[in-house]
Amino acid sequence: ILNVEQSPQSLHVQEGDSTNFTCSFPSSNFYALHWYRWETAKSPEALFVMTLNGDEKKKGRISATLNTKEGYSYLYIKGSQPEDSATYLCASAGGGNTGKLIFGQGTTLQVKP
Amino acid sequence: EPEVTQTPSHQVTQMGQEVILRCVPISNHLYFYWYRQILGQKVEFLVSFYNNEISEKSEIFDDQFSVERPDGSNFTLKIRSTKLEDSAMYFCASSVEWGQPQHFGDGTRLSIL
Numbered sequence: 569i570l571n572v573e574q575s576p577q578s579l580h581v582q583e584g585d586s587t588n589f590t591c592s593f594p595s596s597n598f599y600a601l602h603w604y605r606w607e608t609a610k611s612p613e614a615l616f617v618m619t620l621n622g623d624e625k626k627k628g629r630i631s632a633t634l635n636t637k638e639g640y641s642y643l644y645i646k647g648s649q650p651e652d653s654a655t656y657l658c659a660s661a662g663g664g665n666t667g668k669l670i671f672g673q674g675t676t677l678q679v680k681p
Numbered sequence: 682e683p684e685v686t687q688t689p690s691h692q693v694t695q696m697g698q699e700v701i702l703r704c705v706p707i708s709n710h711l712y713f714y715w716y717r718q719i720l721g722q723k724v725e726f727l728v729s730f731y732n733n734e735i736s737e738k739s740e741i742f743d744d745q746f747s748v749e750r751p752d753g754s755n756f757t758l759k760i761r762s763t764k765l766e767d768s769a770m771y772f773c774a775s776s777v778e779w780g781q782p783q784h785f786g787d788g789t790r791l792s793i794l
Binding site for chain 1: 712716723729739776783784785788
């Protein structure tokens with residue numbers, strides 16, 4: 569059974585701070601790792617889909633890395649802004665190629681102006 | 682930008698009643714999913730659907746649940762006889778391909794009384 573864990577559960581930073589969170593997932597039978605950004609009262613928004621060990625993806629001030637051998641991914645936000653305040657979810661797509669995503673519990677980021 | 686739309690946004694139903702949650706996926710997407718989030722818990726996979734067939738379903742998705750794509754645009758989730766523990770936020774998602782980002786709707790909040 570896949571178990572995806574994220575840490576920390578919540579994070580409060582000042583505007584301009586850089587921050588990072590962790591997602592850990594079972595490394596066996598790995599297929600892909602998804603990151604989503606979820607603002608309150610909106611739908612989760614896809615940030616990245618990562619598949620290759622050592623992969624690094626970037627979208628503006630947000631970037632992510634992937635280590636499939638040890639089963640973790642980091643999400644980095646450089647120079648946090650209040651609009652970055654959201655819950656960041658990671659999800660592992662296990663083998664079987666059916667699109668099933670197993671989600672972590674999320675990291676809730678609050679950026680204070 | 683195309684969106685996944687879900688109706689209704691909130692559904693209140695008596696225990697034992699049938700409910701149908703409706704979703705209109707993005708028009709060129711071929712892969713469809715239902716997830717749910719019980720308050721305070723992780724987002725859980727329910728079912729994935731492709732080519733008019735269920736590709737994978739979770740243990741949660743028992744005989745009380747069914748999905749259908751009745752007319753080529755809607756994708757529905759039916760719960761035949763609702764239980765109190767079915768109270769949750771239900772999310773529909775769609776993707777172009779397995780392994781591609783999944784696009785989520787805003788969710789339907791289902792409250793069982």
